[in-house]
Amino acid sequence: MRQPARAHQAPRIVVGVTGGIAAYKAVGLIRELVKAGATVTVIPTHSALKFVGLPTWEAISRNPVATELFEGVAEVRHVALGQNADLVIVAPASAHFLAQMAGGFASDLLGTTLLATKAPVLLAPAMHTEMWENPAVSANVSTLRSRGVHIVGPESGALTGGDQGPGRMSEPWEIAAAAFALLAPQTWAGKKVLVSAGGTRERLDPVRFLGNRSSGAMGVAIATAAARQGAEVVLVASNLEVDVPAGITVHDAPTAERVREAMLAHQPGSDLVVMAAAVADWVLEIQLDEKISKQDSGSRWSPTFVPAPDVLSELVTHKSAGQFIVGFAAETIADATEREERARAKMLRKGADALVLNQVGDEVGFGAVETAVTLFYQASPQSLSVEGTKDSIAERLLEALLDR
DSSP states (O other): OOOOOOTTSOOEEEEEEOSSTTHHHHHHHHHHHHHTTOEEEEEEOTTGGGTSOHHHHHHHHTSOOOOOTTSSGGGTHHHHHHHHOSEEEEEEEOHHHHHHHHHTOOSSHHHHHHHHOOSOEEEEEOOOHHHHTSHHHHHHHHHHHHTTOEEOOOEEEEOGGGOEEEEEOOOHHHHHHHHHHHHSOOTTTTOEEEEEEEBOOEEEETTEEEOOOOOSHHHHHHHHHHHHTTOEEEEEEESOSSOOOTTOEEEEOOSHHHHHHHHHHHOTTOSEEEEOSBOOSEEESSOOSSOOOHHHHTTOOOOOEEEOOOHHHHHHHTOOTTOEEEEEEEEOOSOHHHHHHHHHHHHHHHTOSEEEEEEOOSSSSSSSOOEEEEEEETTEEEEEEEEEOHHHHHHHHHHHHHHO
16 A cells, blocks of 8 residues: 655645544644645545634645535546545544445545545544444444554543543644655665754753753654654654654753763664764863852852763764764854865764754754755765755755665
8 A cells, every 4th residue: 555755756645634623633734744845635524614614724735625526527536636645644534434434435525535545544533532432433443454544543632521531633743753654765674773863951050051052853853754764763862842753762861971871872783873962062060059149159150161072973983883973063154165164174073974064043043944954974075965844854864874
């Protein structure tokens, strides 16, 4: 049932939305898919339109929305949508819909689309606990799984009417992660990837720290892309401001020393090591046990800092045969030539096999924004420049690194 993804082309995803209060969460799912570069066609059922109107689906998907089986007859739309899809998602998938799909019914546009597609199908069920646990629903889910249909969730949590329990639809980003995992070619299958992400926070006193603006978005994007492509991924996370999809092993490492410990512990056996975290250059020489106050420090406070662990250099020192190590360099300098010179010098100084340069500043580079990076290689004068979302950049970087 699975089809290989088309290299560098936007995946064509059909999102079916059935009737249920969780339909509002499907808006967030479509936004995630579009933001990641997918071309999305929404097929809401008549019941779904009772919860979220047609203009919303068209606005968020940026595409016209068809709802009727007998619209677009000349173009055979009831078949063409399924034939042309790289993936079909149904979120939420109601109990009624699960019964229809298990029975092969095609009484509406969503039903005919599902019968006509050979693409992977991903369902995100949502219903009350009693319905989800009903033997009829369980039998329908088992039937669909036996046919190769993929299911994400449901989760346990708050439901409509104040109820609690299994039946809550998975969050949009979790469904999107499962979707892209189905689309991705498994080029990293059998390989182990170790990634650091985020920004460290070095303790100044019990309530203050020295930190930076890194959200961890780029490192998480690389870890996510590697996991989608079949790699076993360990993520060393420093104070992340972004979510990490399921399937990635996460080790919290809030400080430079903790990053060092975690990266060295997981380095053996890793095929690719990516140091994307913004690790502090300096740490306080003497740790303060009490909060420093203005009365204690006077008009000036001049603490003494010492160098933080140089994690990238230490990883290179412990590098095993066949292992590939990638560093990151964030530069604020406006001149592109000087940025490149600094990045190449850092790569040589640290001994990394490759280095990713990105420009940062007050309005550039941080968070979930489009950006541009350049990948340099130790063993080659060649470089690769990539622009776009951090998710799309991560895909291109992994493709280039796999060739190495």
